[in-house]
Each structure stands twice: as structure tokens, then as C-alpha cells.
Amino acid sequence: MNLAVTDVRLTPILVADPPLLNTQGVHQPYTPRLIVEVETADGTTGLGETYGDTKYLELARPFAERLIGRQVTDLNGLFGIADEVSVDSARVEDQVDVGGLRGVQTADKLRLSVVSAFEVACLDAWGKAAGLPVHALLGGKVRDTVEYSAYLFYKWADHPEGVAAERDDWGAALDPAGVVEQARRFKERYGFTSFKLKGGVFPPEEEIAAVRALAEAFPGHPLRLDPNGAWSVQTSLTVAKELGDVLEYLEDPALGTPAMAEIAAHTDVPLATNMCVTTFAEIKEAFTRDAVQVVLSDHHYWGGLRNTQHLAAVCGTFGVGVSMHSNTHLGISLAAMTHVASTVPNLHHACDSHYPWQSEDVLTRRHTFRDGRLTVSDAPGLGVELDRDRLALLHRRWLDDDGPLRDRDDAAAMRVAEPGWVTPAVPRW
Structure with missing residues (x-):
């Protein structure tokens, strides 16, 4: 050949x-x-x-x-x-x-x-x-299925009036009841048994209430909260104290390794990150300061699948947990994520995935979650067809498109609905 x-x-x-x-x-x-x-x-x-x-x-x-x-x-x-x-x-x-x-x-x-x-x-x-299969080229799989977590979002029912957009059937989720209903639909449709809520949208007490509602509706299910660095150290500690009995981990509550280290020193709630540890050069400070207990890898910005394996090995050496972060992605990336995840022995947390939110794909057949898991393909290559x-x-x-949509900008999208919107300064709360 x-x-x-x-x-x-x-x-x-x-x-x-x-x-x-x-x-x-x-x-x-x-x-x-x-x-x-x-x-x-x-x-x-x-x-x-x-x-x-x-x-x-x-x-x-x-x-x-x-x-x-x-x-x-x-x-x-x-x-x-x-x-x-x-x-x-x-x-x-x-x-x-x-x-x-x-x-x-x-x-x-x-x-x-x-x-x-x-x-x-x-x-x-x-x-x-x-x-x-790709997993064989990476050394061989250690599991036949990979677990994924339901990725919950606060959500409007529709994009702003007058904006060209595709409709979805998820409806709005702007309060605890809406978040719980969204989680219920995720579980019914895909079988997910762990849930991650994208926070940093509403005041912390409202997001605490939403996580509490999830804990009540789904007792024993792992729960995660990710405000993307929107909180101060003190606010982060307050939330950790309020939710310490139900959180699997708290993801990037505050920005930067020094802030994460300060939070970690005063709470037993594990801290996860995909913001302060995104390169190998950032590992030393974060690990020596015990700033994070779980690193959420992402093969897109770590440089591929082999670097993801290398990252997992480093995490294992330092006793730091590893899982996977997700951004808006399609089926090719999900296949790649699943292959490399199948080769990582110390992957003990369900991976994130936006894929259920994506109604469109470039594959001849969409991936199918069963019981919150994807079966690892043994077909040659990734096992997908364009x-x-x-x-x-x-x-x-x-x-x-005339240009605006070719570069993702969540703040610009918000200004369509709220013309005076500016990206909030952090910490936001």
C-alpha cells in the first residue's frame, strides 16, 4: 500500500x-x-x-x-x-x-x-x-464502550426573532424545573446517567437550586457544574459548601491556577478544568499546587489523540483524574474521542459531548448513544463514512454567509437580543 x-x-x-x-x-x-x-x-x-x-x-x-x-x-x-x-x-x-x-x-x-x-x-x-481501527493504532482498546454525560444548558426556546435559524424541539430551560425536564429528556432519549450543567449564566443561588433539583430528581446520579470561571474564590467556596454532598466535581469555578489552588485548599469538592490546564507547560504549576483534581482533555486543542494519551499518562502519574471536555462538534470528532477514550486506562469519569445538541452532521449515519454510552467501532479507521x-x-x-457566522462569537449573538450586552467581567459573581 x-x-x-x-x-x-x-x-x-x-x-x-x-x-x-x-x-x-x-x-x-x-x-x-x-x-x-x-x-x-x-x-x-x-x-x-x-x-x-x-x-x-x-x-x-x-x-x-x-x-x-x-x-x-x-x-x-x-x-x-x-x-x-x-x-x-x-x-x-x-x-x-x-x-x-x-x-x-x-x-x-x-x-x-x-x-x-x-x-x-x-x-x-x-x-x-x-x-x-484507530484504537488499534493507538495501542488497543481497554473498554468496548465509552460513557458520556448529558450536557445540560440554560437555554432559550428559540433564537431571537428575525434571526434565520433551525428550530429544535428542546424548548426553554431557564429555571430549575426547566433544567430537570431537559435532563429527563436526555435520560429518556439517550440513557445518560450523569449530568453536567453549564453555569455562570444566573446568580449562583439560582444555579445551586438547579443542581439541588437535579439531585432530588435523579438521586445517586453524578452531577457536575461548570460556570467557566465566572465566580470569585469566595463565591466558589460558598457553592462548593452548598453542593458538596451532591457534586462529582466542580469545573473551573474561578479563572486561573492561583485561584483554583486557593479554592482547592479550602474544599474537599474535586475541581476539574479545561481552562487552566490546556497545554503540557501548564501542568507543573497546577499539579504541584494541587489546583485541580480532574483534567478534562480535548484532543482538538491538545494536538491530537496521541497527545491525549500522553496527557492521561501524566495525570495518572500524579494521581490526577482525567476525562474529556467537549465543544460543539460533529460525528467525526465524536468518533475520534471515542477511539482514544477507549485506550485510556485511567478514564474514570464520563466524557462530555455536545453531540446530542447537534441536529446536523456530515456522516451517512449518526452515532447512537445507548445507556449513555457509545460502542467503540472495530471497523477500519474511525469507522465512519462521509x-x-x-x-x-x-x-x-x-x-x-456574509461573514459574521464564520467566527463564533457568543457575545455578538447575545447582542442581537440585548443590544447593550457586553461580555461580563470576571469574576462575574
């Missing part, structure tokens, strides 16, 4: 997104994703997916050009290519990633998010050519 890369296709798309609320605003009606196809000399095509904002696309294009002629097995070489691709630092350095809500974004983080899509595509092509007609339709939407 000839696994030299002969062609790379980049297809930016816009996919429907419900009006989900977070501390910075609300999801736009459509969110950008980038689909990567890597074709080899023997005709095998591998698939990858990552963020589709303009800054990622601008990096992916020169990256794709440099990949031609290389072997898809040369995964280490992907990082060398990334070093050759320039980044407009003025656009990203020390800027908060308003779409991902994952803390300060740098040029290196941006590069890794692009590398991740190409690494997954190369693994998919390699696996298809060799007749092996629906080219659907891809073309979603790409046409991207082409027809």
Missing part, C-alpha cells in the same frame, strides 16, 4: 446550533467547523474535524500544502509542519477564546488545534489502508 498523501481537501461548514446560554452570551444559530480529508496514493481517504473559525482555516491551508507527499504514518512530522506555519500573533496572542470558553488562547494552542484534525485524518486513512451531499449543503451555507 502507498500511504503518501496526494491530496488534502479542506471544507469549512456552518452547522445549526441551538440557543444555548453561557456566561459570555448565547450560541449563534450556526457554528463553524472544518472538515479535513487526506487522500493517499492508493486512493484511501481519511477524515478529520476541528474548529472552523477563520483563524483556524487560515492555518489549515498552508498546513495542507506542506502535507502533500508525506506518509500518513509520519504523525510526529505533523508537529514539524505546524512549526513552519506562521500565525498572526496579533489576532490570537493573549486573547480569550470566546467560542471555546477555554481560557487564554495563544499561537501555539491555535496550531495544535489544527494539527489535531490532520492527525485524526491520517490515523483514519492509515487504519482504513491497514484494515485496523455524506458528501450533506457536506456540500453545509459548505454552501458557509459560502452564502
Whole structure:
């Protein structure tokens, strides 16, 4: 088999997104994703997916050009290519990633998010050519199914009037009763047995009430709360005290390792993060200060599936738990998440996934959750197939957009409903 890369296709798309609320605003009606196809000399095509904002696309294009002629097995070489691709630092350095809500974004983080899509595509092509599933290329699975958690959001019933958007059937969730009903539907539809609420939207006492309502409605089910750094240290400690008997962990209650370390020193509630530990360079301070007890990995911004395994090994060495963060993603990314999660021995928490919120996909067949789990595919590669007609339709939407939706901005989306809205300063409470 000839696994030299002969062609790379980049297809930016816009996919429907419900009006989900977070501390910075609300999801736009459509969110950008980038689909990567890597074709080899023997005709095998591998698939990858990552963020589709303009800054990622601008990096992916020169990256794709440099990949031609290389072997898809040369995964280490992907990082060398990334070093050759320039980044407009003025656009990203020390800027908060308003779409991902994952803390300060740098040029290196941006590069890794692009590398991740190409690494997954190369693994998919390699696996298809060799007749092996991706998890086999990563050393072999240690579990046949991967558990996921229901990702709950405060939510409007619809996007603002006059905004072109796809309708969904979830309805509003703006109080404890609405959150519980949303959780009930997640459990009925997908069988999830753990629940994570995206907080930082309403005053802490209201979100405490919502988690308490979940605990009452679903006794014994693991619960998580994630305000995306919206709280002060004192507020975080107050919430931890109020919910300490029901929380599996509290995710990023305050911004930055020093604040997280101070909170951790005064509560027994485990703290999780996908904001203050997002690169290997950030691990030392966080672990030596015992600032976090669970790291939520994300192969998109850690640089791929192998780096995710490396991160899990480091966490295991320090006795820190590991699970997976999720941003708005489609089925290619979910397949990649599931493959790598199946290979991580110390994955003891259900993974996050936005996938149930996404009504659109680029695959011929959607993933199906059963009892809150996905079965790990043993088919060659990722085990998914691209629906080219659907891809073309979603790409046409991207082409027809006049620009505003090509870069996710939750604050801008909120200003459609509340013209005076500005991204709240943190701590918000």
C-alpha cells in the first residue's frame, strides 16, 4: 500500500446550533467547523474535524500544502509542519477564546488545534489502508464502550426573532424545573446517567437550586457544574459548601491556577478544568499546587489523540483524574474521542459531548448513544463514512454567509437580543 498523501481537501461548514446560554452570551444559530480529508496514493481517504473559525482555516491551508507527499504514518512530522506555519500573533496572542470558553488562547494552542484534525485524518486513512481501527493504532482498546454525560444548558426556546435559524424541539430551560425536564429528556432519549450543567449564566443561588433539583430528581446520579470561571474564590467556596454532598466535581469555578489552588485548599469538592490546564507547560504549576483534581482533555486543542494519551499518562502519574471536555462538534470528532477514550486506562469519569445538541452532521449515519454510552467501532479507521451531499449543503451555507457566522462569537449573538450586552467581567459573581 502507498500511504503518501496526494491530496488534502479542506471544507469549512456552518452547522445549526441551538440557543444555548453561557456566561459570555448565547450560541449563534450556526457554528463553524472544518472538515479535513487526506487522500493517499492508493486512493484511501481519511477524515478529520476541528474548529472552523477563520483563524483556524487560515492555518489549515498552508498546513495542507506542506502535507502533500508525506506518509500518513509520519504523525510526529505533523508537529514539524505546524512549526513552519506562521500565525498572526496579533489576532490570537493573549486573547480569550470566546467560542471555546477555554481560557487564554495563544499561537501555539491555535496550531495544535489544527494539527489535531490532520492527525485524526491520517490515523483514519492509515487504519482504513491497514484494515485496523484507530484504537488499534493507538495501542488497543481497554473498554468496548465509552460513557458520556448529558450536557445540560440554560437555554432559550428559540433564537431571537428575525434571526434565520433551525428550530429544535428542546424548548426553554431557564429555571430549575426547566433544567430537570431537559435532563429527563436526555435520560429518556439517550440513557445518560450523569449530568453536567453549564453555569455562570444566573446568580449562583439560582444555579445551586438547579443542581439541588437535579439531585432530588435523579438521586445517586453524578452531577457536575461548570460556570467557566465566572465566580470569585469566595463565591466558589460558598457553592462548593452548598453542593458538596451532591457534586462529582466542580469545573473551573474561578479563572486561573492561583485561584483554583486557593479554592482547592479550602474544599474537599474535586475541581476539574479545561481552562487552566490546556497545554503540557501548564501542568507543573497546577499539579504541584494541587489546583485541580480532574483534567478534562480535548484532543482538538491538545494536538491530537496521541497527545491525549500522553496527557492521561501524566495525570495518572500524579494521581490526577482525567476525562474529556467537549465543544460543539460533529460525528467525526465524536468518533475520534471515542477511539482514544477507549485506550485510556485511567478514564474514570464520563466524557462530555455536545453531540446530542447537534441536529446536523456530515456522516451517512449518526452515532447512537445507548445507556449513555457509545460502542467503540472495530471497523477500519474511525469507522465512519462521509455524506458528501450533506457536506456540500453545509459548505454552501458557509459560502452564502456574509461573514459574521464564520467566527463564533457568543457575545455578538447575545447582542442581537440585548443590544447593550457586553461580555461580563470576571469574576462575574
